[in-house]
Amino acid sequence: MLIIGIAGGTGSGKTTVVNQITEELKNEEVDVISQDHYYQDLSHLSMEERVKTNFDHPKSIDFDLLVKHLQELKEGKTIHQPVYSFKEHNRTSETVKTEPRKVVIVEGILILTNPEIRKMFDIKIYVHADSDERLIRRLKRDINERNRDLDEVLWRYQTTLKPMHQQFIEPTKEFADIIIPTNRYNTVAVDIVQTIIKDRLA
Numbered sequence: 001m002l003i004i005g006i007a008g009g010t011g012s013g014k015t016t017v018v019n020q021i022t023e024e025l026k027n028e029e030v031d032v033i034s035q036d037h038y039y040q041d042l043s044h045l046s047m048e049e050r051v052k053t054n055f056d057h058p059k060s061i062d063f064d065l066l067v068k069h070l071q072e073l074k075e076g077k078t079i080h081q082p083v084y085s086f087k088e089h090n091r092t093s094e095t096v097k098t099e100p101r102k103v104v105i106v107e108g109i110l111i112l113t114n115p116e117i118r119k120m121f122d123i124k125i126y127v128h129a130d131s132d133e134r135l136i137r138r139l140k141r142d143i144n145e146r147n148r149d150l151d152e153v154l155w156r157y158q159t160t161l162k163p164m165h166q167q168f169i170e171p172t173k174e175f176a177d178i179i180i181p182t183n184r185y186n187t188v189a190v191d192i193v194q195t196i197i198k199d200r201l202a
């Protein structure tokens with residue numbers, strides 16, 4: 001099994017890069033695991049309290065469960081991934097059955113902050129876009145897809161997102177084997193990663 005970690009700030013284009021990489025692979029060859037589904041269960045908090053949570057700090061992620069699931073996949077076991085709701089700011093009661101496959105891609109802003117998970121990755125990738133570009137993308141996406149308004153996105157950006165990015169996320173670039181700049185669509189970098197995967201699978 002080849003395990004690839006793809007980190008980078010919010011709106012840097014991680015999901016887009018994952019989709020481009022997996023386009024060339026057969027469905028039965030690859031699992032994609034998003035760190036977003038592993039946000040801590042906050043059912044004990046009210047909606048008002050959940051909204052105020054700092055979702056850009058490493059403590060907001062249930063890394064114990066993510067490590068356990070990756071280990072189980074490596075051992076050939078099936079896992080049941082949690083499903084997250086950005087509208088409810090919480091895990092839902094649903095899970096997604098995920099079978100072990102030849103390639104497992106884990107993507108998320110904080111995945112390279114955790115030493116145990118870092119050790120499990122065969123390839124570590126950091127996706128980079130400038131912060132103004134990321135904020136513009138985040139604004140558009142959160143308003144269109146995540147039930148947010150302009151004030152909410154800017155409040156979160158100033159209070160937690162930007163400081164957490166500088167303190168925890170950007171420094172993990174040093175752990176990356178490959179850094180992909182995505183201020184524009186980067187087909188060359190995607191081709192290189194696809195070639196590495198095909199080579200390892202051959």
Ligand SMILES: Nc1ncnc2c1ncn2[C@@H]1O[C@H](COP(=O)(O)OP(=O)(O)O)[C@@H](O)[C@H]1O
Nearest residue numbers: 009010011012013014015016137182183184185
């Ligand atoms: N290279 C790029 N150039 C322009 N827009 C992009 C690029 N990569 C991603 N986007 C757009 O930016 C938004 C956020 O991208 P996404 O891949 O979801 O980022 P992330 O998963 O890192 O938060 C999406 O609307 C996506 O279409």
Ligand SMILES: Nc1ccn([C@@H]2O[C@H](COP(=O)(O)O)[C@@H](O)[C@H]2O)c(=O)n1
Nearest residue numbers: 009010011036055056086089090109161
């Ligand atoms: N309830 C939540 C949980 C997380 N966020 C934000 O999501 C960002 C990470 O997701 P990407 O797909 O953008 O990588 C992170 O920056 C959190 O601020 C949220 O807004 N609400």
